C-alpha cells in the first residue's frame with residue numbers, strides 16, 4: 080500500500096503527476112529505475128518510471144499518461160487514496176559518469192524519467208543539453224524542470240507551435256552538428272528512440288535508450304519483457320531497462336508491445352462503459 | 361515380515377471431474393476420497409516393519425503410522441502424524457511425484473498397485489481444513505539441541521529474514537516460528553506462495569489451499585512483506601545486519617529459451633509468462649481481471665515436465681482447438697508426474713514425441729508454425745548427468761542416464777501453431793545473488809551444503825536456488841533442515857555473545 084500524497088494534472092487532459100509516500104523505495108531508488116504498480120485486487124501490474132526520487136520526504140514521483148484501462152483508472156484516484164501494490168525499485172540504474180557532453184532526447188512523456196537522470200549526469204560534471212519534442216505545444220511537459228537541470232534546452236514540435244518546427248531528430252541532428260556529444264540518452268516511444276538511434280549512428284555517437292517492453296513481474300521470472308539486443312535474448316527488467324540503442328531489435332520490440340492490443344481495447348472500452356466515461360480519447 | 365493380510369491389488373479410485381467437462385473449467389480435477397474410501401484404501405497397507413515407503417519420502421513422513429490411524433477412523437491422529445514431518449500435506453498430497461518417491465518404494469507396488477499414499481495424505485489435510493475452530497498449527501516444538509539439551513537456549517531466540525515465500529521459504533519460516541524465533545518473510549510478488557501460487561494451476565492445486573497455509577504462518581506471528589525484492593529494495597547484507605540470520609529461497613527463476621529462429625514472434629511465450637498471467641494475474645477470468653492472455657486456436661508446448669504439462673492443460677482450458685506437446689524423448693522419459701500425463705491425455709492433449717523443434721515460423725509478426733525434426737533414441741548413456749542436478753554440481757549418481765536422442769536426417773516436418781509455449785526449464789535468477797558479495801555460486805546457483813549453510817556467515821539457502829528446478833517436497837525438506845541449522849546457529853551465537 081502506498082498513499083498518493085500529491086496529484087496534479089500536468090498536461091490537459093491526460094497526463095498526471097503523482098507523488099507517492101514510499102519511503103523504503105525512495106531511500107534506495109536511483110535515476111533510470113522504475114516501479115511496478117497494481118491498483119487493486121483485480122488489477123494489472125504496470126511498470127512506471129521514476130520521474131523523481133525524494134529520500135528526505137520519503138516520496139517517489141510518477142508521470143503517467145492515460146493510454147488505456149489501468150492508467151485511466153489510476154487517474155480516478157486522488158491525493159489521500161492508496162495504491163494497493165507498489166513494487167520497486169526495479170531495473171538497473173542508469174550508468175552515470177562524467178562523459179563530457181551528454182544530450183538528453185525526450186519524446187512525449189519520456190521527458191519525465193530524463194529529469195532525475197539528467198540531474199545525476201549534471202551532478203557528475205557533464206555538460207547537459209536537452210532536446211525535447213512533441214507533436215504540438217500542448218503535448219510538451221516538464222520544460223521548466225528540464226531547464227533547471229540543463230545547460231541548454233531545445234524544444235521542437237511537429238507543427239511549430241513551440242520551438243523549432245519539425246521532428247525531434249531534426250533538432251537533435253542540428254544540435255549534434257553544432258555542438259557534438261559524447262553520449263546521447265533517449266527516452267520515449269519506441270519509434271522515437273529508434274529514429275534517434277538512426278540519427279546518432281550517422282554521427283557515431285553512443286546512444287543509450289530506456290526500453291518499455293510489456294512486463295508482468297519485473298524480477299526476471301516470466302520472460303515476457305524479453306527483447307533482442309545484439310542478437311541475444313535479454314530481459315528488460317533484469318538486464319535493462321537501459322541498453323545500447325544501436326543493438327536493439329526495434330521491430331521485435333514494437334511488435335511485442337502491440338501483442339495484446341485487441342484485449343487492451345476490449346478491457347478499456349468495457350471499463351469506460353461501466354463508468355460512463357470518455358477518458359483519453 | 362508384514363502381518364498376514366488379504367491383499368487388495370488395486371487402489372481405491374479417486375473421484376475425478378469428467379474429462380469432457382473439466383477441459384472447459386479451472387476447477388480441481390481430482391476430487392479426492394470420502395472418509396469411507398480413505399479408510400478402505402488405508403486398509404490395504406501392509407504395515408511393513410522396515411518401512412520402505414518412509415525412506416522414499418524426502419521428509420520422512422511416518423507413512424505406516426498415519427495410514428493406520430486413517431484405517432481406524434482417527435483422522436485427527438493421522439493429520440498430526442503427517443504434520444510432524446510435513447507442513448504442507450494438502451499441497452504434497454496433490455503435487456508430489458509419488459510414483460518416484462513414497463509410492464515408488466511401497467512394498468505393495470512390487471506386484472500390485474502401490475498404496476495411494478498421496479491421496480490419503482491429501483484426504484487428511486482436506487478433512488482437517490473442514491474442521492471448525494481448530495488451529496492448524498502445531499504447538500511450539502521442543503527447544504532443540506545445541507544448548508546441551510538442558511533448556512539453556514530457551515529465551516535466546518533470534519530474528520530471522522526469509523527471502524522468498526515458495527515451499528522452501530514457507531517451511532523454514534514455519535519451523536523457525538515453532539522454535540520461537542521472530543521471522544520476517546520477504547516476497548517479491550504481491551502474493552506469497554512462490555510456484556505454488558504463480559506456477560501450478562488452480563485445477564491441480566486450488567489457490568485457497570495455498571492461502572490457508574500462508575494464513576497459518578501469519579497466525580503463528582510470521583510477518584510477510586510483499587512487493588519486497590531483495591537485491592533491490594533491501595540488500596542481502598542489510599538483512600544480515602538487521603537480522604540474526606537470513607534464509608535465501610528465491611527459487612529457480614529465469615526462463616530459458618531455445619535460441620532457435622522465430623522465438624521473438626508474437627504468440628511465443630515462456631511457460632512462466634503463460635502460467636503467471638493465468639494463475640497469479642487470473643487472466644483466465646479476463647476481462648473481470650485486467651490482465652489478458654492470448655491463446656490461439658492451435659497451441660504447441662515444447663517440453664515434457666510438469667511445467668509443460670501445466671501449460672498444455674491450461675491452454676486446453678483457455679479454449680484452444682488443439683494442443684500438441686513436443687518433446688525430444690519418448691513417453692517413458694517424460695519427467696512430468698504420471699498422473700498429470702494421464703489426465704492430460706484424457707483431456708485431449710496430442711503428443712509429438714521424439715521430436716526436436718528447430719524453428720518457429722511466422723506470418724505478419726505472429727507465430728504460424730513449428731518446424732521440427734524427428735529424433736532417434738539411442739542407448740542410455742550411463743555417465744550422463746541430469747541437466748537439473750548437474751546445474752547444482754550434484755550429478756545424479758546411481759541413476760541410470762536417460763537415452764540421448766539423435767536427429768534423423770530428412771525427417772523435417774511442420775506443425776501449424778499460432779501459439780508456442782516454451783517450457784524447457786529455467787536458469788538461476790541473478791537478481792539477488794548479483795548484489796551479494798562473497799556468496800559462493802555454482803553456475804549461478806547458490807552453493808550450500810545439506811544443512812543449508814553457505815559461504816557467507818549468517819546466510820543460509822535452500823530449494824530451487826540451490827538445487828536447480830526440483831520438487832516441492834525437496835524444497836520443503838531443505839527449508840526444514842535449514843531452519844534447524846539456523847536455530848543452532850542463533851543459539852550458539854547468543855551463547856558466545858552472552859559470555860563475552
Ligand SMILES: Cc1cc2nc3c(=O)[nH]c(=O)nc-3n(C[C@H](O)[C@H](O)[C@H](O)COP(=O)(O)OP(=O)(O)OC[C@H]3O[C@@H](n4cnc5c(N)ncnc54)[C@H](O)[C@@H]3O)c2cc1C
Pocket residue numbers: 113123124125126127128129141142143144145146147148149150151188191192290291292293294295320336337339340343344347
Ligand atoms: C520500464 C517501463 C517504464 C514505463 N514508464 C512509464 C511512465 O513513466 N509513464 C507512463 O505513462 N507510462 C510508462 N510506461 C508505459 C506504461 O507501463 C503503460 O502505458 C501501461 O502499462 C499501460 O496500461 P493501460 O492498462 O493503461 O493501457 P493498455 O491499453 O493496457 O496498454 C496500452 C499500451 O501500453 C503498453 N502496456 C500495456 N500493458 C503493459 C505492461 N504490463 N507493461 C508494459 N507495457 C504495457 C502496451 O504497449 C500497450 O499497447 C512504462 C513502461 C515500461 C516497460
Ligand SMILES: Cc1cc2nc3c(=O)[nH]c(=O)nc-3n(C[C@H](O)[C@H](O)[C@H](O)COP(=O)(O)OP(=O)(O)OC[C@H]3O[C@@H](n4cnc5c(N)ncnc54)[C@H](O)[C@@H]3O)c2cc1C
Pocket residue numbers: 298455456457523524525526527528529546547548549552553554555556559560561588589590591609610611612613635666667670697789791792822823824825829830831832833835
Ligand atoms: C509450473 C510448475 C509446475 C510444477 N509442478 C510440480 C509438481 O507437480 N510437483 C513438484 O513436486 N514440483 C513441481 N514443480 C517444482 C516446484 O514447484 C519447485 O521445485 C518448488 O516450488 C521450489 O520451491 P522454492 O521454495 O525453492 O522456490 P519457489 O517456489 O520458486 O519460490 C521462490 C519465491 O521467491 C520469490 N523471490 C525470488 N527472488 C526474490 C527476491 N530477490 N526477493 C524476494 N523474493 C524473491 C519468488 O517470487 C517466489 O515467490 C513445478 C514447478 C512449476 C514452475
Ligand code: SF4
Pocket residue numbers: 416417418419420421423446452453456458461462463477478481833
Ligand atoms: S510428502 Fe510427498 S513423498 Fe512424502 S509421503 Fe507425502 S506425498 Fe509421499
Ligand code: SF4
Pocket residue numbers: 404405406407408411412413414423424427465466467468475477
Ligand atoms: S511400504 Fe506400502 S504397504 Fe508397506 S507400510 Fe509402507 S505404505 Fe504400507
Ligand code: FES
Pocket residue numbers: 293294295296297298299300301302303304305314315316317
Ligand atoms: S517482466 Fe517478467 S521477466 Fe521481465
